[in-house]
Amino acid sequence: MSRFSPGDAVRVRNDWPETSGRRVHIRTPHFVRGREGVVERVLGTYPNPESLAFGQPGLPPQTLYQVRFAQAALFPDGTGNARDTLTADLYEHWLEAHP
Amino acid sequence: MTDRHHHHDHVHAGDPHAPISDHGREPSFDYLVLERAVRELLIGKGVFTADEWRRQIELMDSRNPAVGARLVARAWVDPAFKQRLLADPKGAAAELGIDTTNTPEVAVVENTPDRHHLITCTLCSCYPKAILGIPPAWYKSDTYRARAVKDPRGVLREFGTELAPDVEIRVMDSTADLRYLVLPMRPPGTESLSEAELARLVTRDSMIGVAVARAPEPVR
Numbered sequence: 001m002s003r004f005s006p007g008d009a010v011r012v013r014n015d016w017p018e019t020s021g022r023r024v025h026i027r028t029p030h031f032v033r034g035r036e037g038v039v040e041r042v043l044g045t046y047p048n049p050e051s052l053a054f055g056q057p058g059l060p061p062q063t064l065y066q067v068r069f070a071q072a073a074l075f076p077d078g079t080g081n082a083r084d085t086l087t088a089d090l091y092e093h094w095l096e097a098h099p
Numbered sequence: 100m101t102d103r104h105h106h107h108d109h110v111h112a113g114d115p116h117a118p119i120s121d122h123g124r125e126p127s128f129d130y131l132v133l134e135r136a137v138r139e140l141l142i143g144k145g146v147f148t149a150d151e152w153r154r155q156i157e158l159m160d161s162r163n164p165a166v167g168a169r170l171v172a173r174a175w176v177d178p179a180f181k182q183r184l185l186a187d188p189k190g191a192a193a194e195l196g197i198d199t200t201n202t203p204e205v206a207v208v209e210n211t212p213d214r215h216h217l218i219t220c221t222l223c224s225c226y227p228k229a230i231l232g233i234p235p236a237w238y239k240s241d242t243y244r245a246r247a248v249k250d251p252r253g254v255l256r257e258f259g260t261e262l263a264p265d266v267e268i269r270v271m272d273s274t275a276d277l278r279y280l281v282l283p284m285r286p287p288g289t290e291s292l293s294e295a296e297l298a299r300l301v302t303r304d305s306m307i308g309v310a311v312a313r314a315p316e317p318v319r
Contacts, residue, residue: 027222027274027275028274029221029222029272029274031221031248043204043206043275043276043277044204044276046275046276049275049276064275064276064277066277068269071248071251071268071270074248075248075249075250078249078250079250079252079253080250080251080252080268081252081264081265081267081268083265083267084251084252084267084268084269084270085267085268085269085270086248086269086270086271086272087269087270087271087272088272088274089272089273089274089275089276089277090274090275091275
């Protein structure tokens with residue numbers, strides 16, 4: 001069962017495994033970490049790339065979500081309109097419920 | 100070694116025959132050697148044959164934007180097919196004999212008068228290769244990837260695409276297991292065109308979202 005559904009408000013974990021000193025493979029872009037978005041679609045379940053990248057089986061598999069962000073909130077000095085958005089595909093363990 | 104340093108230190112300014120370079124994004128000498136060594140080992144160990152390796156490259160090179168254009172043109176003339184393409188892109192591709200087995204999942208996003216999609220991959224260069232072939236060099240460049248998310252309207256303008264201010268731009272960052280394909284809007288004045296004629300208006304760039312589909316040639 002997926003933890004989140006379309007329309008749910010989520011926050012991307014403000015986590016920086018790159019600074020741990022371990023070799024890591026992270027598919028959550030820096031510019032969405034700690035940011036708030038809304039689940040647009042549930043995309044299915046996939047092996048976890050963070051372990052897959054190192055020859056591991058990627059278990060447990062992770063639910064993948066299309067998460068939409070307000071473009072201007074991600075890049076306040078950008079040139080987007082208030083309506084412009086960005087979506088990124090993010091794995092469940094990177095998301096937390098945002099009240 | 101001398102060759103390698105010569106290649107990278109050479110000043111190309113003003114040389115019209117200088118090789119096109121994306122500022123160091125081409126595979127480095129070390130990776131070229133690594134690829135060749137691993138490939139020859141795998142062939143030597145019988146994991147695959149040289150012919151299978153060659154055929155895989157041939158298959159990759161046979162995929163090109165004309166494949167995607169057929170999907171878009173069919174979706175323009177057949178609303179039921181369009182719904183299937185949006186709901187199940189690989190299933191819809193199979194209906195047209197387009198083989199996407201052993202390729203990543205594809206998601207199709209539809210442009211409308213109110214919403215324009217732009218595709219990028221900020222982490223690497225994910226691209227729907229099964230449907231569009233090999234991505235253009237600019238798609239893989241650091242500058243496109245950085246600017247598409249931060250200044251999409253500026254990027255579109257540089258590609259000659261001016262959108263009305265009230266159109267929502269939705270940038271799709273292919274960060275994970277899906278590859279995105281834009282279903283561009285059917286241009287006005289194309290009611291009398293055949294499906295094959297429509298397909299010729301569907302350019303690669305319109306399926307990445309940096310452009311819209313071409314307008315038809317005016318009737319003389």
